[in-house]
Amino acid sequence: MTISEKVAYLKGLAEGLNLDTEKSKEGKLISVMIGILEEVGLSIEDLEENALALGEEIDVLSDDLADVESVVFDEDENDEEDYDDDWFEVECPTCEEPLIIDDEALAEGFIQCPNCQSKFSLDLSDDVVEADEEE
Structure with a gap:
């Protein structure tokens, strides 16, 4: 169950109690607290979605970087090995x-x-x- 679902359940319980949010101090307090919990829950869900999206983007960038590294570093190493094996310098x-x-x-x-x-x-x-x- 997500945080938003839990807050919605809590809101339903509060409404089932038929609290007077107009006259009762306790009813007003519970109503405001549930409103704040709804906002916090939505913010947390947005943060979780953004974190997942960023994680996917990081994975893509990591794969791209690995491709670049293999092109840059592997070719240099192979070129040096080929040079050492097939050529030498004399005067x-x-x-x-x-x-x-x-x-x-x-x-x-x-x-x-x-x-x-x-x-x-x-x-x-x-x-x-x-x-x-x-x-």
Whole structure:
């Protein structure tokens, strides 16, 4: 039973007592108290409805935020992992220009610097990349 229903029941009981709300001090008091209870009950029901609506809106916003976070943070993490796995940086032994090398270029056995056009091979022993100049 809601508060408004309880107040309506109380109002019905008071009316069933046939209290004189015009002349009796007690009748006036009970009538005013029931009126106040009706207003309080309606206000509480409005607050409960608003709280439920806000809760639903918060759930929607939370879901939207989770979608945004997955797009923003997951792509960044995947991009970094892909970069670390498929690419690495070396320095040209001739012009000392930093070069980004992928696995495909590494499989060819030599690298040609786009800056100075010199060709060099990479020494991959002990997982350390060193450039050896080709003649």
